[in-house]
Amino acid sequence: GAVVSQHPSWVICKSGTSVKIECRSLDFQATTMFWYRQFPKQSLMLMATSNEGSKATYEQGVEKDKFLINHASLTLSTLTVTSAHPEDSSFYICSAGGGFSYEQYFGPGTRLTVT
Amino acid sequence: AQTVTQSQPEMSVQEAETVTLSCTYDTSESNYYLFWYKQPPSRQMILVIRQEAYKQQNATENRFSVNFQKAAKSFSLKISDSQLGDTAMYFCAFRGGSRLTFGEGTQLTVNP
Numbered sequence: 001g002a003v004v005s006q007h008p009s010w011v012i013c014k015s016g017t018s019v020k021i022e023c024r025s026l027d028f029q030a031t032t033m034f035w036y037r038q039f040p041k042q043s044l045m046l047m048a049t050s051n052e053g054s055k056a057t058y059e060q061g062v063e064k065d066k067f068l069i070n071h072a073s074l075t076l077s078t079l080t081v082t083s084a085h086p087e088d089s090s091f092y093i094c095s096a097g098g099g100f101s102y103e104q105y106f107g108p109g110t111r112l113t114v115t
Numbered sequence: 116a117q118t119v120t121q122s123q124p125e126m127s128v129q130e131a132e133t134v135t136l137s138c139t140y141d142t143s144e145s146n147y148y149l150f151w152y153k154q155p156p157s158r159q160m161i162l163v164i165r166q167e168a169y170k171q172q173n174a175t176e177n178r179f180s181v182n183f184q185k186a187a188k189s190f191s192l193k194i195s196d197s198q199l200g201d202t203a204m205y206f207c208a209f210r211g212g213s214r215l216t217f218g219e220g221t222q223l224t225v226n227p
Contacts, residue, residue: 032213043206043217044160091158097213102148104215106160 002028004096006107013084013114021079021110023094029074030096034104035067038091050077084114117142117209121218128197129226135182136192136221138207147211149183151192154220155203163205166190197225 003026013019023033032051036044048064050056050071058064066088068080077096081088091111095104118141128134140149151163166174166183173181178198182191194201202225207218 034214038158041222043219044215046214046216049214093158093160095160095215102210103162103165104210108157108159 002105004107010111018082025096033077034095036093119218127224144211150208152206153203
């Protein structure tokens with residue numbers, strides 16, 4: 001199957017700072033990328049959907065000014081958590097889909113810890 | 116909006132035995148896909164099996180098979196000959212359009 005990478009795999013940042021997480025599709029062109037948030041022992045919650053070259057669509061309750069998503073190319077999407085706070089500590093997972101397939105291919109996730 | 120329900124938060128099975136994980140969903144769409152994903156301790160999401168709603172035949176992938184009851188909106192996963200490596204969180208997911216909706220998950224433990 002297709003490969004999606006995320007970087008970094010684990011990041012620790014101080015409260016009030018911003019952190020950027022990258023999601024890359026390594027061997028296919030991802031027309032759509034998705035960002036999920038997962039708390040321990042819970043399910044994946046969709047935060048936003050992004051299509052290459054257009055603005056992301058955020059789920060209800062997700063602050064678009066806090067979670068900035070950019071999908072500038074068919075292989076790269078970024079999630080920037082601005083002015084991070086301890087409650088933003090979570091596991092963030094991206095997935096990518098191409099128009100040819102109904103599957104979403106998941107990255108390995110990024111653990112964010114805000115101190 | 117679609118909803119996906121997994122009513123078994125935790126299950127356990129002895130190695131080599133068979134276990135069935137339950138999933139129900141609610142939708143008004145007629146064309147959709149259903150998936151089972153596995154999330155081991157590494158937290159990497161792994162696709163286990165998929166089912167297209169228009170197909171009547173139940174999907175199978177080696178030791179994994181589903182029982183898809185479209186009218187009842189039920190989509191259970193059967194794992195045969197359970198192995199220690201099957202220990203993971205299992206998520207049922209619905210896709211109508213581009214987005215996936217996940218169930219709450221079932222933590223499966225395979226005991227030696």
